[in-house]
Amino acid sequence: RFIHKWGHSLLARISTHFTAFKAAALIQRWYRRYMARLETRRCCTWRIFQSIEYAGQQDHVKLHDFFSYLVDHFTPNSNHESEYEARKDSEMEKGSDYESIEVPDNYTGPRLSFPLLPNHATALVEAFRLKQQLHARYVLNLLHETRKHLVQLPNINRVSTCYSEEITVCGDLHGQLDDLIFIFHKNGLPSPERAYVFNGDFVDRGKESVEILMILFAFMLVYPKEFRLNRGNHEDHMVNLRYGLTKEVMHKYKTHGKKILKILQDVFCWLHLATLVDEKVLILHGGVSDMPDLELLAKLDRHKVLTTEVVSCEREGRAGSCPGAGSAPWAPPPGLPRGHRASRSSSIPCSCGPPWGPGAGRCRQQAGPPRAGRRGAPCPPRQKQVVDILWSDPMAQEGCKANTVRGGGCYFGPSVTEQLLQKYNLQFLIRSHERKPEGYEFCHRRKVLTIFSASNYYEVGSNRGAYVKLGPALTPYIVQYQANKETHRLTMRQRISRVEESALRSLWEKLFASSLDLLGEFKKHDADKTGLITLSAWAEAVESVLHLGLPWRMLKPQLVNSSTDNTLEYKSWLEDLAKEQLSRENIQSSLLETLYRNRPNLEAIFRITDSDHSGFISLDEFRQTWKLFSSHMNIDITDDCICDLARSIDLNRDGHIDINEFLEAFRIVEQSSTEGDTSDCPQATNTDNSGCSKPSKR
Amino acid sequence: MADDKEREGTELVIAEFHKKIKDAFEVFDHEANNTVDVREIGTIIRSLGCCPSEGELHDLIVEVEEEEPTGYIRFEKFLPVMTKVLLEKRYRPIPEDILLRAFEVLDPSKRGFLTKEELIKYMTEEGEPFSQEEMEEMLSAAIDPESNSIRYKDYIAMMVVDDG
Numbered sequence: 001r002f003i004h005k006w007g008h009s010l011l012a013r014i015s016t017h018f019t020a021f022k023a024a025a026l027i028q029r030w031y032r033r034y035m036a037r038l039e040t041r042r043c044c045t046w047r048i049f050q051s052i053e054y055a056g057q058q059d060h061v062k063l064h065d066f067f068s069y070l071v072d073h074f075t076p077n078s079n080h081e082s083e084y085e086a087r088k089d090s091e092m093e094k095g096s097d098y099e100s101i102e103v104p105d106n107y108t109g110p111r112l113s114f115p116l117l118p119n120h121a122t123a124l125v126e127a128f129r130l131k132q133q134l135h136a137r138y139v140l141n142l143l144h145e146t147r148k149h150l151v152q153l154p155n156i157n158r159v160s161t162c163y164s165e166e167i168t169v170c171g172d173l174h175g176q177l178d179d180l181i182f183i184f185h186k187n188g189l190p191s192p193e194r195a196y197v198f199n200g201d202f203v204d205r206g207k208e209s210v211e212i213l214m215i216l217f218a219f220m221l222v223y224p225k226e227f228r229l230n231r232g233n234h235e236d237h238m239v240n241l242r243y244g245l246t247k248e249v250m251h252k253y254k255t256h257g258k259k260i261l262k263i264l265q266d267v268f269c270w271l272h273l274a275t276l277v278d279e280k281v282l283i284l285h286g287g288v289s290d291m292p293d294l295e296l297l298a299k300l301d302r303h304k305v306l307t308t309e310v311v312s313c314e315r316e317g318r319a320g321s322c323p324g325a326g327s328a329p330w331a332p333p334p335g336l337p338r339g340h341r342a343s344r345s346s347s348i349p350c351s352c353g354p355p356w357g358p359g360a361g362r363c364r365q366q367a368g369p370p371r372a373g374r375r376g377a378p379c380p381p382r383q384k385q386v387v388d389i390l391w392s393d394p395m396a397q398e399g400c401k402a403n404t405v406r407g408g409g410c411y412f413g414p415s416v417t418e419q420l421l422q423k424y425n426l427q428f429l430i431r432s433h434e435r436k437p438e439g440y441e442f443c444h445r446r447k448v449l450t451i452f453s454a455s456n457y458y459e460v461g462s463n464r465g466a467y468v469k470l471g472p473a474l475t476p477y478i479v480q481y482q483a484n485k486e487t488h489r490l491t492m493r494q495r496i497s498r499v500e501e502s503a504l505r506s507l508w509e510k511l512f513a514s515s516l517d518l519l520g521e522f523k524k525h526d527a528d529k530t531g532l533i534t535l536s537a538w539a540e541a542v543e544s545v546l547h548l549g550l551p552w553r554m555l556k557p558q559l560v561n562s563s564t565d566n567t568l569e570y571k572s573w574l575e576d577l578a579k580e581q582l583s584r585e586n587i588q589s590s591l592l593e594t595l596y597r598n599r600p601n602l603e604a605i606f607r608i609t610d611s612d613h614s615g616f617i618s619l620d621e622f623r624q625t626w627k628l629f630s631s632h633m634n635i636d637i638t639d640d641c642i643c644d645l646a647r648s649i650d651l652n653r654d655g656h657i658d659i660n661e662f663l664e665a666f667r668i669v670e671q672s673s674t675e676g677d678t679s680d681c682p683q684a685t686n687t688d689n690s691g692c693s694k695p696s697k698r
Numbered sequence: 699m700a701d702d703k704e705r706e707g708t709e710l711v712i713a714e715f716h717k718k719i720k721d722a723f724e725v726f727d728h729e730a731n732n733t734v735d736v737r738e739i740g741t742i743i744r745s746l747g748c749c750p751s752e753g754e755l756h757d758l759i760v761e762v763e764e765e766e767p768t769g770y771i772r773f774e775k776f777l778p779v780m781t782k783v784l785l786e787k788r789y790r791p792i793p794e795d796i797l798l799r800a801f802e803v804l805d806p807s808k809r810g811f812l813t814k815e816e817l818i819k820y821m822t823e824e825g826e827p828f829s830q831e832e833m834e835e836m837l838s839a840a841i842d843p844e845s846n847s848i849r850y851k852d853y854i855a856m857m858v859v860d861d862g
Binding site: 019020021022023024025026027028029030031032033034035036037039040043044047395396397536539551552553554 | 714717718721722724725726729731741742743744745748749750751791796797799800801803804820821824825827828832835836
């Protein structure tokens with residue numbers, strides 16, 4: 001046939017004219033194509049992770065609406081609001097009673113005494129490296145001292161290279177202790193000659209957020225002038241509810257977790273918003289807006305910004321257009337603008353959105369008799385400044401527009417950066433907030449440096465981490481790494497396969513969760529009811545249901561098994577999806593799909609409902625909450641289904657649902673099979689004086 | 699009538715090509731503004747099934763670049779050129795047996811393998827030479843550390859399976 005003939009003539013040419021030169025050229029040509037395909041797979045994989053993550057963030061925003069709604073209708077009224085406040089205040093001042101906590105004699109973990117000394121901090125690092133856990137008493141003590149220290153510090157922190165010759169700036173760590181230990185190992189421990197700035201997002205997602213906080217706070221107390229921490233958007237109790245810190249704390253500290261979370265919420269608010277090096281390099285977590293006002297930033301009451309959780313306008317696909325800053329005129333929030341109060345309660349969201357988009361700018365006061373009149377300064381400018389700093393991202397295009405992907409902050413262009421640098425006579429900006437495959441990235445003509453320190457963020461092999469060093473000349477010197485010994489032994493090919501597998505698994509799950517919708521779409525493309533659709537139609541249908549903006553035709557080989565002549569039997573494809581995912585056949589499949597789809601939200605909902613952080617919610621609470629949620633999100637589940645579900649989850653029939661058991665029943669608890677499940681098992685060191693009657697599970 | 703059908707068929711094929719090209723392009727369009735860095739064009743073209751040499755690639759880039767090269771390639775310019783490439787089935791991939799022959803040319807005494815030094819010499823001095831990075835990457839997967847050589851038949855078999 002044609003190819004055969006072509007091959008033969010090529011062979012003929014080869015045997016007469018073939019030289020080493022031509023042979024080499026052929027091999028190189030083939031090899032380059034192979035590598036290009038690998039690179040494409042790698043990019044596709046990255047896109048998958050990103051779009052799923054951003055889609056998750058959008059869920060987060062919808063969820064916030066729901067929470068606000070919940071709060072309005074379900075949090076108990078407190079008639080004596082001011083008394084309540086006063087009581088809370090004094091509690092905080094008293095130091096959350098850590099002194100009364102006993103440390104058992106058989107505790108073998110690290111012990112702290114205050115004032116902290118350098119060897120205490122180093123001992124902590126070593127102890128955590130050996131997987132020990134710090135006793136709750138020391139945790140609370142440390143947090144209390146940290147708060148005392150932070151309260152005295154300004155919003156914008158100033159550092160000079162006169163004192164410490166070099167400054168190392170690290171980006172997001174996200175609970176990945178291995179990366180922190182690696183950085184200290186490779187770059188050296190903090191000291192008066194070795195200053196460090198950690199640029200936010202220390203927690204959430206990774207499993208050792210608590211340990212990272214302990215280490216960072218300890219070093220900050222030991223070297224207050226040389227060790228600084230900027231706040232990131234994840235240093236925020238609302239975000240923590242959903243992204244893992246709350247869960248980690250409650251899991252590791254069953255008795256005192258609540259107290260820890262409460263004081264932590266306060267500590268987060270007192271973190272620096274930005275750091276200035278030699279008055280020339282500005283370090284902050286997200287970015288800037290086109291109205292950067294460092295004077296305002298320096299003056300505002302940063303601790304009153306409890307959370308930068310935002311209410312957002314509708315999400316538009318990543319590839320689509322974003323509304324320009326001018327398109328949605330600033331609309332004052334409906335009703336009286338209510339000032340923020342330094343509220344201590346952890347379950348009340350308090351936020352103000354960016355001034356664009358429908359439904360923006362809702363402010364909620366603490367629960368209790370609302371509408372008690374204005375208090376404090378009007379919220380929008382302060383909140384907006386902080387939101388912008390913690391959430392914005394740079395973009396290549398000029399201008400400044402709303403960051404609809406994140407739902408808060410903005411996208412800022414090169415001229416915005418230029419303006420900022422000129423206005424304050426700065427040389428460049430260092431920020432984090434965005435993961436980069438190489439751990440760092442320059443943009444805006446090298447005036448903005450993104451630094452990201454959590455390597456292998458999505459999966460082993462997915463990206464490198466990096467940190468940047470500044471000397472007196474302020475020339476950035478970047479060090480990259482990948483804190484997993486395994487990856488060095490893998491070839492690029494193997495690395496990509498592993499990461500790809502992980503991304504594909506997430507994608508499979510998402511597809512499965514939308515099976516019904518997909519079936520509906522497929523049927524639309526199959527007017528003749530043949531049971532077949534073209535692969536092109538498949539791609540269109542999938543995108544219209546999932547809205548992930550992914551290049552489906554590129555991903556087709558991994559998602560669709562052998563399809564002859566460009567068509568697909570969609571029903572059997574969906575069945576294959578189900579076979580991989582279903583774990584419980586006795587539950588109605590559409591319910592399962594819905595739950596699956598809202599899996600990340602479920603966990604957050606439970607934690608909000610479980611306002612006393614006990615780990616249990618009553619059947620009634622579950623039913624009510626779920627009903628509300630489904631009506632709010634327009635999900636169609638019958639009452640009977642909910643009742644059945646609730647009953648089936650309550651395994652010991654005591655009228656309470658154990659959150660963890662529920663989530664595990666649906667395999668919702670994050671799979672840690674590759675990491676060896678050490679964090680999910682209560683430590684054998686018995687560091688937490690839990691006195692819990694329930695025997696440890698698993 | 700037959701002509702119409704044929705035209706329709708071609709139109710469908712072209713429409714499909716357009717979608718494929720768009721998807722491939724979007725993977726590398728990091729700023730979602732219908733442009734890609736010129737350095738990624740080679741990757742995109744190869745991901746669409748073509749196997750051009752570096753020289754052929756260079757010629758293609760000249761075709762899709764702006765008159766005043768900006769370092770970015772716009773989708774509007776890329777699409778028609780790439781569609782033509784696909785329609786004409788240019789830059790076909792290399793069949794396995796041809797690849798094997800190529801290795802055999804470099805191994806005249808038919809030992810069945812090439813030493814690491816030989817591979818490096820050929821790949822970095824002949825044909826369209828590898829960069830150091832490309833060479834290192836190839837070595838990491840191809841070289842059997844014990845014998846410090848590449849058994850090319852096995853190597854090809856491994857790569858082909860993996861390529862999908």
